[in-house]
Amino acid sequence: MGSTSGAAERAKPAAGGARPARRRLTVDRRREELMAAALELFSRHDAEYVSIDDVASAAGASRALVYHYFGGKQELYVAALRSAAAQLEARLRPQGGGRPLDELAGGLTRYFDFVEEHAAGFAALLRGGPANSSGEIGEVVDAVRHRLLKLIMERMRVEEPGPVLRVTLRSWIASVETAGLDWLERRDIERSALERMLVGQMVALLGAAAEHDPQVGELLDNLVKGEASRSADQGSTGQERTGTDG
Known part of the structure; x- marks a missing residue:
């Protein structure tokens, strides 16, 4: 070190x-x-x-x-990263009860809350990644990523992902990490817009992956149906309110 x-x-x-x-x-x-x-x-x-x-x-x-x-410094570095990882994981504990994409969006909001409020911890955690991929430091960073992967799978009601879905989800997690670091450095895009874009990226990645794995296609259909159902419910509620107002 x-x-x-x-x-x-x-x-x-x-x-x-x-x-x-x-x-x-x-x-x-x-x-x-x-x-x-x-x-x-x-x-x-x-x-x-x-x-x-x-x-x-x-x-x-x-x-x-x-x-x-x-x-010593190594022990301090590892302890500091573990502290940042624990704080991030606490933020990402699922709230439950919502549609998968809604819960994904909510998780992203809590993720970026942590990024914004604990910029130093977030940056230090990810800076401890590729260049320090072995030993305790690598274990801390990998544990966070595995936890994120598990949380996403739980929200999507997936128990055991196939290789195509696993690679897709891990790729998306890497995109979210990169987006977080870029946003901290530049802040030239509205946070809410960035979060919506990342949700859209998830849907797009699943769409590309669905061409290679029927499991992903079924998952995407369920997500899209959930969104379509929500839109229909909202439209129906709006019509009822309009009728009542009239």
Whole structure:
């Protein structure tokens, strides 16, 4: 994960001047603050360029305290990523009761709520991906992706996807991750429009996959019928209201 040599020099931008005054905190609260500081730094710099001194300075703690809680930078990095992953997964727990595409859209809204409110954690989590695909770091990122895949399958009422559907859903998850990072960087598209676009992408991907697997075709038919049924219900309700008003 890199050495802490030259930390004082690298810590200058992170410190932003004088080190914040230390406060008495509970063990859990101090750990949370150290992980939050680490996530912020890891979201902006490759892990190898972030030192324990940088984290300590950003959190207003001592280098010795960081080592006391985490043992070293690798342990801190993994703990910080696990914290971000747990927060994201908590946001994505299904609400239940809606049509599959409605629930997918709701899940995307909660996903982007996390992206917007915890930008550092989201960026750091995904920055820990391909370049660190082995070991504990890779396991943290992969666990989040597997959880997302499982949640999507549950919402679509699919117990065991075939290879075509599995590849399609994993490709869509990668698109959502990329869209989240791009939106954080640029913010040149309305969030609601981006969420609608991603739902549309899911439908389009399933349509392409349906040409190669009847299972996907049946799934897509059910999704489309659900949407058509909702549109019909809404139209009927609107007509009833119009008639009543008249």
